Amino acid sequence: MSRFDLVVFGATGFTGKQAVIEVTRVAKKYGLTWAVAGRSEYKLQQLMQEVSKKTGEDHSNIKVIIADVSNEASLEEMCRQAAVVVNCCGPYRLYGEPVVRAAIHCRAHYVDVSGEPQFIETMQLEYDKAAQEAGVYVVSACGMDSIPNDLGVVYMEQQFDGTLNSVESYLTALVPPEYSAEARKGVVHYGTWESLVHSLANHNELSVLRKKLYPQRLPTFQPKLQSRGIHKRFDKWCVPFLGADASIVYRTQRHLHEAGHKRPVQFKPYVKIGSMAATIAAVFAGVLLYFMSLTSFTRKLLLDHPRIFSLGFVTKDGPTETVMNNTYYKFELFGEGWARGEDEGTKPNKKIAVKVSGLNPGYGATVSGLVYSAITILKEKDKMPATGGVMTTGVAFGKTDLIKHLYDNNMKFEVIDTDRSK
């Protein structure tokens, strides 16, 4: 059976729908064949009608594949029809593993937008060898988690004439004041909240998992990059960013180091919050969220009342299109190291700053990252690691043109004034 280039699984979800719109936008340009998949034929048909109406493209010939996570045979039937499975069905800790397993079994490549380190690292531990043997690429975190930071560090190294020792990243996301009333209806869809709550609830799995994944610790590289904790910089209060990015960047850097390519870059991500009062509120909300995720009763409260416990950020309807399209994001990455030929035993003597920015981080840039990652697997395998495997975006796509494609598609990578790193 010939395969579709892309099959979007979980297409009926909030993110899945945006992915289908993105595939519609780029399919002709790249001559892609594609299909949608999910568990409800009715919902998939409705979705295709809605997307046709919205984009003006006739989708009556797009194949609808019925596949349910609880039915492994249906997943395999889907994967046998796909060159790349684009998986939007989360939380991934609940639904991801059978899809990865079926993709490897049926020799379909796999990309997703998971931001859940436990799921991502478990897939590496359990399926890397099988994926290598099958020649299949399994690449998670192809969205806002964690392309800007993971490929941001890779991009920075490519622009840095010398050896990079460390990178600190600062995320800013903002909705302009004129849209703030509409943003009160929510800026994040429930699926992300559900994934976050389950990740926090099972956070203690990570240390055991990491000991299995990496029995040997990396040696400490000097000067060691210390965490700044909660701190004020650039006139704003900033807090450590507790998403998947630190784990993803670490895995990329460790892989490249162990493959003998280079010294690993140390990395710490932060979020710029703003005022001290907002920072105290954010830290308080984060601590409350963490403790509430730990017991089943309070976890149920979080899952049943996302709007209340996220202080209005998360809703079951998700953000409106106006809010999504006008939400601005930027990651500012500040790197330090040594100019080419300088002694790495001395104090770092060279700096660089990189910005990764665009609009609609959660559902626009995310699906651009996802869909272009899939296209990169289709078009640029010759620039990817020779064998397949479970890998990060940095390892999979570091030598491809993905960063260039994303530059034109809502995720602009650029070197900025190095003075701003002070």
Ligand SMILES: NC(=O)c1ccc[n+]([C@@H]2O[C@H](COP(=O)([O-])OP(=O)(O)OC[C@H]3O[C@@H](n4cnc5c(N)ncnc54)[C@H](OP(=O)(O)O)[C@@H]3O)[C@@H](O)[C@H]2O)c1
């Ligand atoms: N990294 C990032 O930057 C980023 C950004 C956005 C989203 N995400 C992640 O993307 C994931 C999805 O989020 P979302 O907001 O789009 O969630 P959502 O709207 O709830 O979508 C979930 C999708 O999974 C499908 N699904 C659930 N159970 C299934 C089953 N048993 N078999 C087949 N399909 C099933 C749903 O199908 P039905 O419609 O039939 O229920 C739906 O299509 C989350 O994990 C979220 O964290 C990540």
